[in-house]
Amino acid sequence: MIGRLYLRAVHAGISFLEALGARGARWEWKKRIWLQAAEDKVSQWENVGRGARTTLRMCRSCRTLVEGGASACPACGASMSGVPRGGVVRGVSLLFPGKPSVSVILLSANALLLLATVAADGTGLGALWSPRGQTLWLLGGKWGESIFGAGEWWRLVTANYLHGGILHLVFNSMALATLGPLIEQAFGARRLFVIYTLAGICGFGLSAWIRPGSLSIGASGAIYGLLGFAVVYGRFRAGAGARALADQLTQWLLYGLMMFLIPGIDSIAHVGGLIPGALLGLVMDPGEPRTRARSVLLWLLFLLCLGVTAWSFAAMLRTYPARAEELRLNA
Secondary structure (H helix, E strand, O other): OHHHHHHHHHHHHHHHHHHOOOOOHHHHHHHHHHHHHHHHHHHHHHHHHHHHHOOEEEOOOOOOEEEOOOOEOOOOOOEOOOOOOOOHHHHHHHHOOOOOOHHHHHHHHHHHHHHHHHHHHOOOOHHHHOOOHHHHHHOOOEOHHHHHHOOOOOHHHHHHHOOOOHHHHHHHHHHHHHHHHHHHHHHOHHHHHHHHHHHHHHHHHHHHHHOOOOOEOOOHHHHHHHHHHHHHHHHHOOOHHHHHHHHHHHHHHHHHHHHHHOOOOOHHHHHHHHHHHHHHHOOOOOOOOOOHHHHHHHHHHHHHHHHHHHHHHHHHHHHHHHHHHHHHHHO
């Protein structure tokens, strides 16, 4: 119905312009282009309608058409979880096929936290290059004494999203912008977020245990987790093309070893993130889970990481006023 109304509106507009005197070969060419574009748009809407009305879904593995209510493909046994069904949700997904990228969300969150750091620091634009340590501590930087002594375990998460200035953010963002989409495209958004979160927590956990009296922040531990995941999976479980890419990424690891010689860099967090990422590279598979159990497990891990992240930032915001007042009184 919307398509028919749309075509009538286009024809009415053309008739109105012709009544005003639109004529000639150029006008006929424009009119044909407009009508063709309108018909293409209506055809697209008709496809959306058919997709929303259908009761069948296509298996990702063997391309067999499966009834909408089936949880597994009867031909190959693959899980149908994540394959969209008909209905309003299907229609909306066809009209707006784009979906947010976890890589972009993580990059944006890191940038927003740097702006929040500058605003909270109170020293003007100078904080854009080097915010004060007490500001980073207030916003959730890793500090072993606060984590183990005061039970502020949420710092193991919030520290991953903080950075010590614009240069620190740029270098980490360049690495995340390279590795993130690579892993997200092959393994999915949920796995990327799980690897990133677990590697970041383990990285700062090891750092807090070995160096409890040092303040550290940054996404480097989580990024090393992504790097370890890509190297291990590409070298031991993938084909020749992935092994060649893994060889190139291995050079990044070698460069990372040189950071142990640079003071002020939390190399312990890098190692702590690298190890769980590499271990996950031995067990995680690309694509959608092939069994119901694996699909449920992946969703549980994703929701757990998402919940822990949300809880961590809520805990930071809850303790921020009291901590800030404590620092003000001690100043």
